Amino acid sequence: MGERLAGAEKEVLVEIVRFTQKNGLKGAEGGWKDFLALNDKKYGVSVSDPKKRTKDVLLAFLVTFSKDFQKYFSKLVRRHTERRAIEQYMNEFSGKISPEQKLVQLTTEHTEYRKNYYFPSYQEGWKIVRIGKLASSMNSGAMLAIDCEMVLCNDGTEAVVRVCVVDSKLEVKLDELVNPLKAVADYRTNITGVSKKDLEGVKFSLVDVQKSLKKLLAKGKILVGHSLYRDLYVLKFDYSRVIDTAYIFQYANLPTTASASLNSLCKSVCGYTLREEGKPHDCLKDAEAAMNLVTAKLKHGFNDPIEIAENSVPESDQMKLLAHRIPVYLPSQELLKILSGNPSIEEKIDARIRGDFYSTCILFKDIDEADKAFDELDGQETKDTSGRLQKSVLLKRDNGDVASFFIRKMVYGSRPNNTDVSKKRAEPTDNGEQQREDVDGDKPKRQRTSKKHGEKAKTPVVE
Known part of the structure; x- marks a missing residue:
C-alpha cells in the first residue's frame, strides 16, 4: 500500500470508499458491502456507512484493489492534501491571495463540490x-x-x-x-x-x-x-x-x-x-x-442572496425525470420497463448513492414524452419539499421481489405553462423524508442531458 494512502486521514478514506460505491468499483473481495460481509462476522453490512468504520477497516478494503487503483486513490489523497495546503496558505497570507483565487476557494467550499x-x-x-x-x-x-x-x-x-x-x-x-x-x-x-x-x-x-x-x-x-x-x-x-x-x-x-x-x-x-x-x-x-x-x-460582491424564479428549469432538465430512493439491488435499467416512450438512463455521474439507496435521471427525447411518461405512471402523486410533483411506485421484478421508489419531475411548483418556464439548471431534491439523499449520493450540469449550445395510500404494483 502506498505511503500516501496509508498516511491519509480517516475523513479522506471515507470519501474514497464512498467514491468506490458511487462508481460501482470492486476490489479482489468485491465492493464495499461484499467486503464487509466477508470480513466482519459480527456486524457485516448492517453497519455499512464508511463514516462509522475504523480507519483500519477502510484501509483494509482499499488495499484489495489493484495497484493501478491504489495509485488513483493516492491521487485523491494528494488532492485533499493540496486543498488543505491552500486553506492554510490563505489563512496565513490572506493579503497576498488574488480575488479570483478567493472565488476558487468559494467554489471548493460549496456543499456540492x-x-x-x-x-x-x-x-x-x-x-x-x-x-x-x-x-x-x-x-x-x-x-x-x-x-x-x-x-x-x-x-x-x-x-x-x-x-x-x-x-x-x-x-x-x-x-x-x-x-x-x-x-x-x-x-x-x-x-x-x-x-x-x-x-x-x-x-x-x-x-x-x-x-x-x-x-x-x-x-x-x-x-x-x-x-x-x-x-x-x-x-x-x-x-x-x-x-x-x-x-x-x-x-x-x-x-x-x-x-x-x-x-x-x-x-x-x-x-x-x-x-x-x-x-x-x-x-x-x-x-x-x-x-x-x-x-x-x-x-x-453580490453577497446577498439572489431571488430566482422557482418555476423555472432549462429545457434539458424538462426532458428528464428523477428516480430516487431506489434500492441499490435494483439495476437502473429495470426502471425503464415501467415508463412509456423510449427513455434511457443517464451515466454514473448522475447515479447518487446514499446508504442502501441511490438516485438517477431518466432521459427522454423531448419534454412531451417525459410529461406523458410521468402522467401514465401508476403511483400516488405527491410533492417533494420544493413543490415538485413526484409519484411513489412499486415495481415487481421477475424474481417476485417488489421494489419501491419515487419518480419525480424536474420543475418547481405545479405544472408550469411553457410561457412560465425560464432556464434554470436545478439540483434535484428528494421528498421531505429523504431530502438529503441527493446531497451525498446529481441539478441534476448532470452530467447534463443537453447543455447549452446552442399521506400514505396504496400504491399499485407495476409488472
Whole structure:
C-alpha cells in the first residue's frame, strides 16, 4: 500500500470508499458491502456507512484493489492534501491571495463540490492536469471560461460536439466543432444548435480538445464555467483550479443543493437576457456569460442572496425525470420497463448513492414524452419539499421481489405553462423524508442531458 494512502486521514478514506460505491468499483473481495460481509462476522453490512468504520477497516478494503487503483486513490489523497495546503496558505497570507483565487476557494467550499468534482479519471481517456506551484497559483488571477455542447450517443453516453473558450477580456481562445467519433442517437439541435450536417468533415476530436485545454491552462490559470463539472466530465478533463458560477452566488428561494441557470443569473446579476425562450444555446455566448458573472462578482460582491424564479428549469432538465430512493439491488435499467416512450438512463455521474439507496435521471427525447411518461405512471402523486410533483411506485421484478421508489419531475411548483418556464439548471431534491439523499449520493450540469449550445395510500404494483 502506498505511503500516501496509508498516511491519509480517516475523513479522506471515507470519501474514497464512498467514491468506490458511487462508481460501482470492486476490489479482489468485491465492493464495499461484499467486503464487509466477508470480513466482519459480527456486524457485516448492517453497519455499512464508511463514516462509522475504523480507519483500519477502510484501509483494509482499499488495499484489495489493484495497484493501478491504489495509485488513483493516492491521487485523491494528494488532492485533499493540496486543498488543505491552500486553506492554510490563505489563512496565513490572506493579503497576498488574488480575488479570483478567493472565488476558487468559494467554489471548493460549496456543499456540492466534493460530490461533483471527484471524477472517475482512473478510466481510459481521461487527462489529469496539475495546477503547478502553490504560491504562484494563489497570486495569479488569470482566467479562462469554457462551455460545451453535448449530443446523446447510441451507447447512452454523451459526447462533446462544440467547445468554446474565452479569456477575461472575452477574446476567443478556442471555438471548435468536435467529432464525437461514435454514432449519435440525438443531436438535440433545438438546444445545442448543432446538426448532423454541421459535423460533416470535422476532424477535431476529444483528444485535440484535451491538448488545447492543457496548453491554454499552462501556469495554473483558473477555469471558469457554469456547473463546470459537467463540461469537465464530458471532456474527460480532471482540473481542480476552477470557479463554478453555479456555486459562488447565494439563492434566496431555492433549496441549498439547487442552483440557478446561467440565463437566470445573467438576468439577476448582469441585467441582460442571455437567450430568448425557445432559442438554441450559443456555446460562445454562454462561455462569455460565465466570465461576465465572475467579473460582476469580483466588482460588486453580490453577497446577498439572489431571488430566482422557482418555476423555472432549462429545457434539458424538462426532458428528464428523477428516480430516487431506489434500492441499490435494483439495476437502473429495470426502471425503464415501467415508463412509456423510449427513455434511457443517464451515466454514473448522475447515479447518487446514499446508504442502501441511490438516485438517477431518466432521459427522454423531448419534454412531451417525459410529461406523458410521468402522467401514465401508476403511483400516488405527491410533492417533494420544493413543490415538485413526484409519484411513489412499486415495481415487481421477475424474481417476485417488489421494489419501491419515487419518480419525480424536474420543475418547481405545479405544472408550469411553457410561457412560465425560464432556464434554470436545478439540483434535484428528494421528498421531505429523504431530502438529503441527493446531497451525498446529481441539478441534476448532470452530467447534463443537453447543455447549452446552442399521506400514505396504496400504491399499485407495476409488472
